[in-house]
Amino acid sequence: MQRYSNLGGDSNVVSYEIGPDYIKVQFSSGSPYIYTYASAGAQAVQEMCRLARAGHGLNSYIMRFAKHSYAR
16 A cells, blocks of 8 residues: 555545555554445545545545445
């Protein structure tokens, strides 16, 4: 997994992994969560991937739009 840049300095996201149709997000609180096209929707997963690469806004986006949309 790749370390999340956390440019805002207050994110609970530690690292992430981007796959062809998913993003796996590791939070500081424990186990990784996997968001897939099937569970969260392609547009949401693509936005999470964009935010992960940018290093800013991923935790906020997940909490607002995809909190319970993880596959596992």
